[in-house]
Amino acid sequence: MAKKKRSKFKGKVAVDAQRQKTAGAQYGHLNLPKGVSVFKVEPGGRASFDVIPYEVTDPNHMDRNDKHEVATPGELWYKKPYKLHRNVGVQNDAVVCPTSSGQRCPICEYKAARLKEGVEYDEVKELRPSLRNLYLVIPKGMKDYDEKVHLWDISQFCFQDMLNDELAEDDDYGVFPDLEEGMTLRVRFSAEKLGKNPFAKVSRIDFEERDQQYDEALLEKVPNLDEVLTIPDYASLEAKFFELETEQAGPAVEEGPAVEEEAEPPVKPTRKKKKAAPAPVEEEEEDEEEEAPEEEEEEEKSAPKPARKRKKQAAEKPAGKKKAKGKCPFDHTFGVDTDEYEDCNECEEWDNCIEEKEG
Numbered sequence: 001m002a003k004k005k006r007s008k009f010k011g012k013v014a015v016d017a018q019r020q021k022t023a024g025a026q027y028g029h030l031n032l033p034k035g036v037s038v039f040k041v042e043p044g045g046r047a048s049f050d051v052i053p054y055e056v057t058d059p060n061h062m063d064r065n066d067k068h069e070v071a072t073p074g075e076l077w078y079k080k081p082y083k084l085h086r087n088v089g090v091q092n093d094a095v096v097c098p099t100s101s102g103q104r105c106p107i108c109e110y111k112a113a114r115l116k117e118g119v120e121y122d123e124v125k126e127l128r129p130s131l132r133n134l135y136l137v138i139p140k141g142m143k144d145y146d147e148k149v150h151l152w153d154i155s156q157f158c159f160q161d162m163l164n165d166e167l168a169e170d171d172d173y174g175v176f177p178d179l180e181e182g183m184t185l186r187v188r189f190s191a192e193k194l195g196k197n198p199f200a201k202v203s204r205i206d207f208e209e210r211d212q213q214y215d216e217a218l219l220e221k222v223p224n225l226d227e228v229l230t231i232p233d234y235a236s237l238e239a240k241f242f243e244l245e246t247e248q249a250g251p252a253v254e255e256g257p258a259v260e261e262e263a264e265p266p267v268k269p270t271r272k273k274k275k276a277a278p279a280p281v282e283e284e285e286e287d288e289e290e291e292a293p294e295e296e297e298e299e300e301k302s303a304p305k306p307a308r309k310r311k312k313q314a315a316e317k318p319a320g321k322k323k324a325k326g327k328c329p330f331d332h333t334f335g336v337d338t339d340e341y342e343d344c345n346e347c348e349e350w351d352n353c354i355e356e357k358e359g
Contacts, residue, residue, distance in 0.1 A: 029084070029096050029230050030134075032151060033223040039137050039150035043191035043198040049137040050184055050210060051177040052149060053078045055219060058226035060102030078136075078177035079160070080225035083129035089240040096231045097129040103231070105129075106238040115358060131156040134225050140184055140211070149222050158201045159187075166205050173207045179214040183207045326352045 032038070041047050053076040056064075062081040063071035071077040083097035085107050098105045111127040135152040139145035154160075167174055176183040186208055189200040232240070328334040330343040335356030337344075344350060 029094055030151070030153065030228055031230055033228070036223055037145075037150050039139065039145065039152040041187075041189050041200045043200040044189060045200060046186070046188050047142060048140040048184055048186045049142075049152075050140060050182060050214075051078050052136040052138060052214070052218065052222055053177045053179070054080075054136060054222050054225050056226060057224060058101060061226065062100060076219075080134040080228070081156070082132055082134070082229055084132050085127070085129045087126065088237075090243060093240070095237060095240070096229050098231055098234065098237065099129075100229065101231055104234055106234060107241050110241070121354070133160050134228060136222050136225065151223065151228065158199070162202045163205060166207075176207055179216060179218065182210055182213065184210045326356065328353065 039049070056071050056073055056075055056077050059073055061071040061073075061077070063077060063079070066072060069075055082100035085095045085097050085105075086092070088095045088107070097108065099108060107127055108129070111124045114124050115121065132153060132155050135154075136149050137152050138147055138149055140147060173183065175181045176185060184207075186206040187202055188204040190203040192199050192201045326334050326349050328337070329347065329349060330341065332341055332343070334349070335353055338350070338353045338357045344353075347353070
């Protein structure tokens with residue numbers, strides 16, 4: 001009797017069916033888990049929501065602080081910060097900066113290399129990544145949203161900065177994301193504009209007692225924010241940025257519409273096509289601190305002020321001599337908060353401060 005031939009479909013169909021059940025949608029630089037929708041607030045609107053924590057798995061989480069057990073693997077945390085490069089490649093894509101997860105980024109390296117060559121900061125400032133955050137929120141009493149977990153993606157400037165200010169005023173509010181002792185956030189948003197593009201920016205945050213708290217079992221159902229971001233590998237991002245055509249570059253990152261359509265000037269970095277990427281250089285710390293996030297430009301309703309330029313340095317500097325660390329006359333952090341405040345535009349220590357920041 002002939003041996004029965006084993007079907008090539010054995011087990012494969014069941015595996016694919018399971019994948020379709022759990023797979024979500026590709027939404028720009030985000031991989032949405034199955035059944036999870038995006039939360040968005042309209043300019044001038046109001047929102048009420050509970051922020052739900054998740055269990056951190058990324059050892060390179062940007063908020064990680066081992067001393068205080070903040071955002072360490074296995075601990076609960078309420079947000080996922082990341083950096084985003086805009087206007088990358090011929091399609092002007094928005095791409096997650098690999099430094100968001102402790103990896104090298106060819107765009108950041110190119111920017112650092114150009115600054116070391118002596119170019120003015122204005123020439124490369126468009127290459128800086130902006131800081132954004134992901135949150136898990138359950139909308140409360142909002143007619144357009146069911147009371148279930150949604151994914152919210154918004155810039156640091158448009159929400160988290162004011163939240164930080166509120167928590168600095170009263171740290172008792174810091175329990176707001178707790179499952180059993182948390183608070184509902186009632187938030188007002190102003191309608192801001194950059195050109196013809198409107199965007200929502202928080203104008204007020206109130207903390208109120210929740211109607212109900214949550215059971216720990218909810219944590220088993222919420223998405224892992226550390227797995228939501230689509231982070232390109234070095235080779236594919238390098239190819240996209242320098243517009244190289246190489247088989248070794250790997251597949252390009254699939255891009256879709258931006259989750260939060262905040263106004264962004266459609267400016268593409270000015271650069272020439274290169275045959276090869278420059279030699280790796282030491283990565284700068286916290287690129288987003290060199291220049292305010294792109295949404296900070298939105299804050300200006302009139303034409304934004306041009307960034308200050310560094311004064312020309314002498315052709316040669318004495319070898320082995322280091323500049324002493326200075327002091328900010330406005331009580332900001334010298335060499336860190338450069339260009340973060342309006343004071344910086346009038347500061348006599350600006351040149352020394354930016355030099356200290358760039359190492």
